[in-house]
Amino acid sequence: MKLHRQQGVNGRMGRVLLVDDEEHVRKPIRLSLVKAGYEVVEATDGEEAIRTIRAADNPLMVDTIICDIRMPNIDGTEAIAYFRSQFPTVPVVVLTGYPDVDLAVSLMKHGVTDYLVKPVSWEELLIVVQRSVDNHVILKDQFVA
């Protein structure tokens, strides 16, 4: 129902920034998201992710960031810290291989929307992505209005 209502906004589902250094992680997620109607932007590490979001015509156009933790150059925790301080309205979903409770708590405190441990099923991921994209879209609408 929500999906339907939100579908009317700008004629698309929303834009997702997918940050992971491994192609075989990114590939199935990207294909599934696109299939589900989302626009996907990819980055292979934290540095590239930051560059991408800043280079975009309007940073607010990214509705959710899916971010790995362990990556070369700037890793997930640093990148997330940057996103949360520069774009506090953009939801961040962590997708990591480490089932680390301490890290999860710490990141949640920094305001990440969710902490998912690989492997996650598409179904599970889709629910989290839908919710955070929807929240951002509503927020954006209020902002625009």
Next chain:
Amino acid sequence: MGKRGQRKVATAGPSALGGTPTQVLIVDDDLDLCEALGDLLEHEGYRVHAVGQGAEAIQQAKHVMYGAVLLDLRLPDLDGQAVLKALTELDPTLPVIVLTGFPTTENTVRSLVKGAFACLTKPYNPDVVKATLRRAVAVKRLAVKAERVESALSESEERFRSLVESATDAIVVADDKGHIVSWNNAAQSLFAYSADEVIGKPLTMLMPLRYREAHQRGLERVSATGESRVIGKTVELHGLRRDGAEFPLELSLATWKTKGGTFYSGIIRDITERKRAEEALRESQDRFRQLAENIREVFWMTDPQKDRMLYVSPAYEEIWGRATDSLYESPRSWLDAIHTGDRARVLDAALTKQVAGDYDEEYRVVRPDGTIRWIHDRAFPIHDESGTIYRIAGIAEDITERKQAQAALRDAYQKTKTILASLPGAILIVNDQQEVVYANSLAEHYFGSPPPSLVGRSVFDILPLSESRRFTLSANLRSPMSDRAKHLPEGEFEIQKRVYWYRLFPVTLGTGGRRQTGLVIQDITEQKLLQDQLIQAEKLASLGTLVSGMAHEINNPVQGILGMAELILQEHDPVIIREYAQDIVRCAQHTATVVRDFVSYARPASSGGEDDVCLSERLAEAVKMIRLGPDFGHVEVVTEFQAAPPVCARRGEIDQVFLNLISNAVQAMRGSGRLTLATRRLGDTVAVQISDTGGGIPKVHLTRMFDPFFTTKAPGRGTGLGLSLVYKIVTKYGGTISVDSEEGKGTTFTIRFPTGEHHKEEFHEIAQATGGERENGTRSAG
């Protein structure tokens, strides 16, 4: 010389002068002449005896006391001159009138020279013969008379002499020149010179050199002035014996004058014995005085009423801090110094017990400066000949130090007893007979029930030790270890499911005394349980690190597999499905590789065996594993591996060491920095260095970092056993570990392992001998 002859005559014929006729001997071979002359002389009142031969005349003169002899020089047997000589030799006073028929001057002179009284010529003139004979007899009579007087004198001298000879004192007479003229037996035995050796010799030979000059001056003064300092007095000097030995003597000197001059007589007594006795007495007195005045104790003597102080030795001043004079003045002032708490008791004891002889008191005296000394005072009565007590003598001794030492000893004993009783460990001390000689209360509590007490029982009955530990303990009991034993044997045993740990320690009794062996025993049941749990936790913790690293490596491809599989489920295009399936295969292969690596690292090497381990390879493997973990971040890894010989060890243990040290280093760098791993050969060792550029270790932690359970990590993040395990493993292989750390710059651990098979035994021995002891210098090269 003549005395002897005169004496003989005197005894032979005293009657010659007593009115009896004077006998005259005529010696002539002319019988007619003899008869005529005999008649003539008998007529004159002489008794005449005539002989015709010289030998006969000499024989006759030997027996008969003649008043005179008429001698013809021409005799048939002997020469007249020879007879004359013989006769005058027999009796020099015997007048011999020579008759000769051939008067020559030569004969006359020779006869007169030989002692003839007169020379008459034959034929004789009777009147001349008579007159000559009269004269000769008168001379002879005079001579006999003189002889008598002299003989009387001589007898008195003889008596005096025998007196002198029998005297026990030496009597020496000297003339005014100081030459000895008389020497008695006692002198002979005293000086060991015979009379012949000293008569006529100077007196100085009897005196030591140092007296001789004074003696000479004295002699000169006496002869010059008649005064003497020593005449009539008794003086003590030293004499010089023949053998050169000096001896003390007493000399009484007298002098008298005769026509022959001045004589000195000395009566000399050997006073060696007397001197010796005097010396002994003086020495005894000196000894007493020295004793009394030098001993640290106070020697004192009073009258029985304690009203008079007869003597007190100077030590009183030192101990009481008061002058001895004050005590002589007021004999009871020693009591004033006594501590008020003791005074009444001491006074009572002094008045009652001293007389009885059982006075033996300890009391305190307060010195003028306020310090307190402890005194031990004893006294006994002294009886006079009648048995009544006339003095009390005593000894007072300062026993403050002894008291203090006793108190200190008592304190130390109490302290030791209290400490031993309150120790959380049980203590047993066992002698070489395996008997328990001491057990503290905890030991009794642990092993002593039911009673009897442990003391006296065999240690092996009390402690259920294993065979090998019984052997070690009994070997130690037989020859207890020295105090400096580096490695104290220890062990464990179990009684009723409780585990006890013990360690032997040497006990030395007294200085150079016997050795015994002590056991300190602790109940380590809970500790052991806890330790086991913690070691398990440490294993789980390092396993957890690895597992989380593995999780990442596995979860990523699994994510891919899951995602692709889900896409395939919705896909109908076989080309796309095929593509996805290929992705799944790649991901699954990657997963398999990760698992294989991990298992091969974590799996214990061929169980229990030691192998040649290449340290560089193990470092690389360890860093590969840690790289998988969450903390690695962007740490740069630099390896400086030089060719080094392998080390003989269990691979799993070496891996544990590197894993612990490298993950510590990575954690210290918090995701960024440089990790340097280096190996190189250093003499007989292989050195491994693990350096980080992290925060460094604070100095205060450097000395404790190898202690078990020491950790700076938050609770739950570390057990504190990691580095202690590292230490244990390194020392087990005879290695050393040191750390160099600077806060803000980083930390470098350096491990050295001995190389080569031939070192193994040796290092094992060292590892056992040091028994896990740590050398600070090696542990914390700070």
